[in-house]
Amino acid sequence: MTTTEQAPDTMSFTALPPRHRPRRMPAPGRPIVVDVLAALAGLGLGITIALGVSAQSLSSISTVPGAITAVGRMTGLLAGYAMLVTAALSARIGPLERAIGQDRLIRWHRTLGPWGLYLLLGHVVLITVGYAGLAQTGILAQLWQLILTYQGMLGATVATLLLFLAGITSYKRARRRFKYETWWSIHLYTYLALLFAFAHQVDNGASFAGHPLATIWWTALWLGLLAAVLYWRFTVPVIRSLRHRIRVAAVVRENDDVVSVVLEGRRLDRLPVAGGQFFQWRFLTRGAWWEAHPFSLSHVPHRDRMRITVKNLGDHSGDLAAMAIGTPVFIEGPYGRFTADAAVNPKVLLIGAGVGATPLRSILQDLDEHADVAVLLRARSREHLVLVDEIADEVERRSGRLWEALGTRDQVRITASTLRKALPDVHQRDVFICGPEAFTAAIAAECRRAGIPDARIHFESFVF
Numbered sequence: 438m439t440t441t442e443q444a445p446d447t448m449s450f451t452a453l454p455p456r457h458r459p460r461r462m463p464a465p466g467r468p469i470v471v472d473v474l475a476a477l478a479g480l481g482l483g484i485t486i487a488l489g490v491s492a493q494s495l496s497s498i499s500t501v502p503g504a505i506t507a508v509g510r511m512t513g514l515l516a517g518y519a520m521l522v523t524a525a526l527s528a529r530i531g532p533l534e535r536a537i538g539q540d541r542l543i544r545w546h547r548t549l550g551p552w553g554l555y556l557l558l559g560h561v562v563l564i565t566v567g568y569a570g571l572a573q574t575g576i577l578a579q580l581w582q583l584i585l586t587y588q589g590m591l592g593a594t595v596a597t598l599l600l601f602l603a604g605i606t607s608y609k610r611a612r613r614r615f616k617y618e619t620w621w622s623i624h625l626y627t628y629l630a631l632l633f634a635f636a637h638q639v640d641n642g643a644s645f646a647g648h649p650l651a652t653i654w655w656t657a658l659w660l661g662l663l664a665a666v667l668y669w670r671f672t673v674p675v676i677r678s679l680r681h682r683i684r685v686a687a688v689v690r691e692n693d694d695v696v697s698v699v700l701e702g703r704r705l706d707r708l709p710v711a712g713g714q715f716f717q718w719r720f721l722t723r724g725a726w727w728e729a730h731p732f733s734l735s736h737v738p739h740r741d742r743m744r745i746t747v748k749n750l751g752d753h754s755g756d757l758a759a760m761a762i763g764t765p766v767f768i769e770g771p772y773g774r775f776t777a778d779a780a781v782n783p784k785v786l787l788i789g790a791g792v793g794a795t796p797l798r799s800i801l802q803d804l805d806e807h808a809d810v811a812v813l814l815r816a817r818s819r820e821h822l823v824l825v826d827e828i829a830d831e832v833e834r835r836s837g838r839l840w841e842a843l844g845t846r847d848q849v850r851i852t853a854s855t856l857r858k859a860l861p862d863v864h865q866r867d868v869f870i871c872g873p874e875a876f877t878a879a880i881a882a883e884c885r886r887a888g889i890p891d892a893r894i895h896f897e898s899f900v901f
């Protein structure tokens with residue numbers, strides 16, 4: 438291991454005196470949170486549909502244009518509800534993050550997001566056609582009139598355009614064309630869009646005019662979302678960052694592409710984070726303060742230190758090698774369920790490729806002292822193995838086993854049968870996998886083939 442800065446010996450964690458009190462750990466993920474929230478989301482949907490239905494009268498749906506308008510109103514309400522739930526899934530609500538994990542929440546956010554947009558499109562089309570039928574005018578003329586003359590409609594139009602822009606730029610093929618930061622900035626405008634959409638619904642929605650209870654319900658839902666976003670995305674990160682005052686203590690080169698950044702701060706062992714979790718890191722330099730990047734801990738907090746290990750994959754991760762000592766750092770998190778307490782039995786197998794060894798290193802630190810540990814590290818060559826010496830020491834201390842699978846993909850194949858041959862009890866183990874997406878998916882499939890049930894296969898993806 439070499440250092441890019443003159444890092445004093447004290448930057449090595451082994452040189453620190455042992456800690457004398459246990460580290461603070463995050464609250465365990467509670468599966469009941471998922472059941473309770475699913476039930477609440479279902480109840481909320483039921484109330485929303487009931488509101489929409491109760492605002493209709495038999496006479497209002499007795500004509501075809503009237504019925505089309507009624508369906509248009511209902512799709513508007515459902516679009517609003519779908520967007521509220523979509524936004525809540527990405528609001529980084531602590532107990533949800535711990536119970537479900539950010540990767541799964543983001544996947545659900547992506548699955549539900551388009552449905553809000555389809556409903557929104559249905560709302561615009563059906564309301565315009567319905568109103569045009571009722572007024573016996575042309576559809577385009579009606580659309581124009583709606584936009585220009587109805588209160589709050591200009592805002593609603595802007596909201597619709599912003600939401601579609603966010604949706605289209607999130608579509609897989611389109612997203613690849615944008616820099617992450619560009620996509621993220623466009624996505625931020627959805628908060629403004631949701632505000633306009635809410636104002637439009639309460640101002641113009643037939644379900645709300647003259648229905649104070651409905652207005653209170655809808656307002657409470659949206660205020661609840663706003664409070665969750667303000668609390669989890671702003672207040673908690675600001676408090677944690679101010680409390681711990683984290684700074685860059687050293688930058689250590691691990692190999693040609695990978696550096697470790699040692700961070701120091703006040704009482705970091707009181708930061709409730711488990712090995713394997715990640716933070717969104719914002720390095721407060723002139724050029725980088727506005728972008729936050731996710732990096733997993735490669736060393737859990739030890740008194741006033743912790744560490745991340747980062748591969749140069751682009752401009753920001755590349756710049757970390759030259760990050761000045763003392764740079765203040767703002768953190769958001771921790772996030773993730775890729776933690777030692779996810780294991781359901783004391784026999785574990787950790788499999789990492791390249792920089793994917795990072796969270797495995799810190800998970801090793803949290804595993805029970807008596808855990809039966811096996812580790813498989815994969816890389817093109819020994820120089821590309823990350824943190825291998827530390828991992829080897831930890832495995833040796835625990836009398837575990839470590840394999841290095843070195844070579845090209847053709848030279849090294851990790852299959853169910855090679856896993857079984859190396860570890861005859863592999864089917865009894867919990868497996869933690871971290872590496873490039875394709876590697877993780879392929880190894881998870883081989884583990885399933887080796888007889889490990891899904892509930893015992895845990896993985897972290899470095900891609901959202």
Ligand SMILES: Cc1cc2nc3c(=O)[nH]c(=O)nc-3n(C[C@H](O)[C@H](O)[C@H](O)COP(=O)(O)OP(=O)(O)OC[C@H]3O[C@@H](n4cnc5c(N)ncnc54)[C@H](O)[C@@H]3O)c2cc1C
Pocket residue numbers: 616617618715729730731732733734745746747748749750751752753754755792795796898899900901
């Ligand atoms: C949960 C998680 C944990 C991670 N842990 C580690 C780690 O321990 N070590 C490590 O080396 N890498 C880790 N990564 C990957 C790391 O976040 C990206 O490599 C880094 O953000 C790239 O930024 P860039 O500007 O250098 O590269 P770019 O060239 O801008 O992007 C390279 C890739 O990273 C993605 N990316 C860029 N910015 C972000 C962002 N702010 N948030 C999410 N993805 C982004 C891009 O979509 C692209 O696929 C992790 C990623 C995730 C999602």
